Amino acid sequence: MLQDGDIHVLGRQACLRLLGEVPVGRVVYTRQALPAVLPVSFRLDGDASVVLGTSAGSDLVRAVDGAVVAFEADEFDAVTHSGWSVVVTGRATVVTDPAEHERLSRCGPDSWMPVHDRVFVRIAAELVTGRRLPGGG
Amino acid sequence: MLQDGDIHVLGRQACLRLLGEVPVGRVVYTRQALPAVLPVSFRLDGDASVVLGTSAGSDLVRAVDGAVVAFEADEFDAVTHSGWSVVVTGRATVVTDPAEHERLSRCGPDSWMPVHDRVFVRIAAELVTGRRLPGGG
Numbered sequence: 187m188l189q190d191g192d193i194h195v196l197g198r199q200a201c202l203r204l205l206g207e208v209p210v211g212r213v214v215y216t217r218q219a220l221p222a223v224l225p226v227s228f229r230l231d232g233d234a235s236v237v238l239g240t241s242a243g244s245d246l247v248r249a250v251d252g253a254v255v256a257f258e259a260d261e262f263d264a265v266t267h268s269g270w271s272v273v274v275t276g277r278a279t280v281v282t283d284p285a286e287h288e289r290l291s292r293c294g295p296d297s298w299m300p301v302h303d304r305v306f307v308r309i310a311a312e313l314v315t316g317r318r319l320p321g322g323g
Numbered sequence: 324m325l326q327d328g329d330i331h332v333l334g335r336q337a338c339l340r341l342l343g344e345v346p347v348g349r350v351v352y353t354r355q356a357l358p359a360v361l362p363v364s365f366r367l368d369g370d371a372s373v374v375l376g377t378s379a380g381s382d383l384v385r386a387v388d389g390a391v392v393a394f395e396a397d398e399f400d401a402v403t404h405s406g407w408s409v410v411v412t413g414r415a416t417v418v419t420d421p422a423e424h425e426r427l428s429r430c431g432p433d434s435w436m437p438v439h440d441r442v443f444v445r446i447a448a449e450l451v452t453g454r455r456l457p458g459g460g
Contacts (some may be wrong), residue, residue, distance in 0.1 A: 208401075209399070214360045216353075221392055222393060223393050223395045223410060225406075256357070256358040258349060260349075262362065269347075269362075275357060296404075299329050299404075
């Protein structure tokens with residue numbers, strides 16, 4: 187699909203700005219030795235991490251706490267064949283500090299479903315890569 | 324984000340129908356022992372596999388040929404908090420049969436960038452799962 191000479195490689199700051207434009211991304215992890223992926227609502231927390239919300243008993247929490255995961259977001263236009271994608275890779279940790287949890291409950295990602303036992307997972311933005319397709323196809 | 328009682332779990336046929344509605348999905352794989360993800364244009368091939376196009380020399384081809392991968396597609400509405408996601412998991416193989424390659428060049432996924440050494444990767448739809456969020460949030 188992609189040819190190096192035609193893709194615009196994005197720097198870290200450009201990638202983080204784009205992440206701020208979409209409400210949903212996808213967390214990519216390993217579950218029972220297989221590749222797994224789950225769409226989640228998220229927020230950037232400064233420029234150092236991505237924060238997701240999930241329920242305390244979820245498979246996701248068990249699978250990712252302490253593991254290196256990828257987090258992806260994108261937007262594509264099927265008419266112009268243009269768009270962008272950003273991938274954040276880094277270690278995921280469940281937020282356990284009560285003050286931090288309270289702050290994220292106020293300022294963190296929206297919950298799209300009522301969740302009574304909400305926890306937040308922070309993915310450190312250790313590696314941030316992105317690309318833009320200029321379109322015109 | 325998701326609470327089991329509020330999510331509609333989708334059967335295989337419903338999932339495959341939804342995959343037919345979007346031009347881009349994301350292939351999820353392992354690269355150098357880390358989770359990796361790449362948006363790609365794709366087509367369903369009947370109801371047994373998903374076909375992607377890429378360039379013969381790409382990292383993607385080297386990483387996925389013969390491996391079990393996941394393929395994800397979704398659509399979400401940030402206003403209504405509704406949407407759906409589908410994940411296909413199965414073994415990926417590069418299409419090597421010349422007649423099959425020719426057929427896919429005519430009927431397979433669009434290429435969003437000019438690619439002179441195009442190969443197709445088939446992901447067997449061994450496991451197909453999906454969910455719908457009804458929204459209203």
